[in-house]
Amino acid sequence: MKNDRKCILLTVIIFLFIGVSQPTFAQSNDKTQVGAASWYGSKYHGRKTSSGERYNKNEMTAAHKTLPFGTMVKVTNPANDKSVILRINDRGPFVGKRIIDVSEAAARKLGMHSEGVAKVKVEVLDKSDLAAATAEAKPGAYTIQTAANHQQAEALSRKLKAFDKHLPLEMAEERVNGRKVVLLKAGRFNSRNEAEAFNELLEEEGLAGKVSEA
Template sequence: MPCGKLRYNFRKIVRCRPNEGLPRRHRRLTKRRRRETPRCCRRDTSTLRPRHSDDRTTNMLHARAALATAVAALFLATSIPMATDAMAGKVSSGTASFYGKRFHGRRTANGERFNMNALTAAHRTLPFGTRVKVTNPATGRSVTVRINDRGPFHGKRTIDLSRAAAAKIGMVDQGVAKVKLEVL
């Protein structure tokens, strides 16, 4: 409400009527409007209730959010497939490739950093942490790798080996080789 006091405005004395020409809905106290409103007419905000208080409703909202997060985490943890005894001994064959320098140090699908010198591999469906024995029938050599990534996403390839694993079975020069996979 205008107080009616006299004040100095642009080199003339006028009666105090802040926000006079605006409709009521536009008379909110924005920063600009607060700056333009004379001190004599400003609202005292020291007694107003804070917008976000730590009352029971707020605490209940936080509790519900925490409960929803816990339920979602539990659901996700139980839905991740684990290598079971039924998978152990499963033998399949397919084409293998390897990946190395370009991806070294990047994050894999399970969150760890890819190390091209470790005995790891990428597979489309096997659960992370599964140990697989990869054998190259052409050389007769084999290596045991741990699945820590998803892929390969090229053609009909079955598994992507790290550079170290590919070197152990002797397929670095060819780049791609027919292999036999056995889940351990």
């Protein structure tokens, strides 16, 4: 009997320890998790993620310890009520009790870029949730556009490729106020938020344009 009691007591202690020490999804809602988030950027840009994809600091992706690759999550910063929708394509973070590692672009949209770490809420989106959250999004519906002459457009194109060699670029001649100009379109983004996040990164390099529908 004494041995049985010891076993039961040990089991309870282990259960309580695991329950207290590990950040888990809320018991009342398996789709929601609250905890610390961090971000990773240039140091990992272009490296392979755990899913086999190349990490791109400018895309809306994230690393999570257990969620299946391809899972879509809504991450909210309660300090400023800013939210982003991210796709899980990597594993981590493996520091302390952090629950998610977001891309640099996502960190900027969440207003946590300068702090490095912030408390967030992570919500797993099912098909209906995702449809509602992205109702206005259209695949490749937004680009970052700049009007310039040929020489300026060529120079900007080279700088943008140096910034991100995988960035899609398109140049076309158009007339603006009766004057012929070259319209340079950078990127193909699924939402305005995604395009604006990338444009903020370009702004730091003096390469920003105007977010417009494609």
